[in-house]
Amino acid sequence: MVGRGRTSDLHIRTVRYPSAMQRFDGKIAWVTGSTRGIGRAIALRLARDGADLALHGRSADGPSRRLAEELADEIRGLGRRAVCVAADIARKDEVAAAVEQIEAGLGGLDFLILNAARAPFKDTTRLLERDLRLLVDTNLLGHLFCVQKALPLLERGGGRIVFISSLGSRYMNAQYPLGPIKAAMEAMVRQWSEELRPQGIEANAVCAGLVKTDSYKTLRRLWPELAALPEEAYVTPEEVADVTAFLCSDEARAIGGQTLIVDRGLSNRILRSP
Amino acid sequence: MANSLVTRERIDQEVRAALATTLRIDANGIGMEQSIINDLGATSIDFLDINFRLEQVFGIRLASQLLLDHVEEELGEGTAIDRDNKITAGAAALLREQFPEAESIKAGIYADEVPAVVTPGSIATAVEKIIAHLPDACPACSAASWKSDDSTKVACGGCGKDAEYPDGDELTKRWIHDMQREKQLFANA
Numbered sequence: 009m010v011g012r013g014r015t016s017d018l019h020i021r022t023v024r025y026p027s028a029m030q031r032f033d034g035k036i037a038w039v040t041g042s043t044r045g046i047g048r049a050i051a052l053r054l055a056r057d058g059a060d061l062a063l064h065g066r067s068a069d070g071p072s073r074r075l076a077e078e079l080a081d082e083i084r085g086l087g088r089r090a091v092c093v094a095a096d097i098a099r100k101d102e103v104a105a106a107v108e109q110i111e112a113g114l115g116g117l118d119f120l121i122l123n124a125a126r127a128p129f130k131d132t133t134r135l136l137e138r139d140l141r142l143l144v145d146t147n148l149l150g151h152l153f154c155v156q157k158a159l160p161l162l163e164r165g166g167g168r169i170v171f172i173s174s175l176g177s178r179y180m181n182a183q184y185p186l187g188p189i190k191a192a193m194e195a196m197v198r199q200w201s202e203e204l205r206p207q208g209i210e211a212n213a214v215c216a217g218l219v220k221t222d223s224y225k226t227l228r229r230l231w232p233e234l235a236a237l238p239e240e241a242y243v244t245p246e247e248v249a250d251v252t253a254f255l256c257s258d259e260a261r262a263i264g265g266q267t268l269i270v271d272r273g274l275s276n277r278i279l280r281s282p
Numbered sequence: 283m284a285n286s287l288v289t290r291e292r293i294d295q296e297v298r299a300a301l302a303t304t305l306r307i308d309a310n311g312i313g314m315e316q317s318i319i320n321d322l323g324a325t326s327i328d329f330l331d332i333n334f335r336l337e338q339v340f341g342i343r344l345a346s347q348l349l350l351d352h353v354e355e356e357l358g359e360g361t362a363i364d365r366d367n368k369i370t371a372g373a374a375a376l377l378r379e380q381f382p383e384a385e386s387i388k389a390g391i392y393a394d395e396v397p398a399v400v401t402p403g404s405i406a407t408a409v410e411k412i413i414a415h416l417p418d419a420c421p422a423c424s425a426a427s428w429k430s431d432d433s434t435k436v437a438c439g440g441c442g443k444d445a446e447y448p449d450g451d452e453l454t455k456r457w458i459h460d461m462q463r464e465k466q467l468f469a470n471a
Contacts, residue, residue, distance in 0.1 A: 071325045130347070136354050225330035229346060
């Protein structure tokens, strides 16, 4: 027991890196949905901190592929390795193939960042069966498939899983059926944290506030009042990426199964929990 | 003509401008019959941006949902897209009504291939159809005169209130029901 006024080595362990080293040197990260927006910012943040990157988009061709290749070049320019994998995460066989490519191309996996998302924007009562299947298959099962297939690699060296959530997980937004699925995923993260800790793997989530990424283009049409919000209400993709990188770092070793809200206090000020 | 204050030429000009800004390409190089996806390199997300810009310019709401989604919401699931994600004969016939130039539209093609038929011209037509619904008189003050300073947004000549049009989703639904009544494109609907 640590007495009052005393400190324990366990609690004040200071993480120091040799000046020439980055904190993620030798680490390998897979960021799903990393061709643009928050995923892209996370990939760049991790690469700048020394990690090698597996970049991911759903399509093997078209603009998504081009964006992935451009980002891979940028990351290689930072002196890191980068591979691009294409997979519809809703399909377990495609996820398995992607993980095989990552192992073949980079030799392992330390950080799995579950950022990919795909969803219709309409009220839940109007969702067609294929809308519902897309919603659940991609945003719930897809992440599970990624974890299941990446597990053998993550187990090798104390892996970290970070799920990227949104405020829809805790506040109702009209025509945003992804919100309830994000809530389920935050619960899944708590499950993973306990289930995987014995294997040396930790899982957490980052709940991003309003971010001006692609989904914002839809949201501003649904909620015109967004335009009236001051610029400081918005979080940048880089701010979300910084917290994601923190959760991958050794500094976050005491955090497990949690969701950190990164919204510049927006939900604290305006949206209040019951 | 869309209405007496906004010409098709003006709409085409604004569609080109919206595409040029979103896709960062030269507006003068955009052909109105080019595929926005295949020829101009847009992604599905770019359409949100393009539509948003046009909505701001003309004071309208373009359809936020795809035509075939509307069909299935209005006439039943499976009427437009089958379990293999391929479009039905009825959906192909309806799409050909909306995109007469799109020869690639046939029953049995994958639904994912449909957005490639959208051209600058078809977006301009969608804008034109909405602003053709300018009311005869202002609902707020009953004045029967409209004005436009820039040939895009229209306001009441009496009270100055911006004109309100039916939104694109609503017009699409009406059109689907009209087509179904007239041509019975969807047999089991």
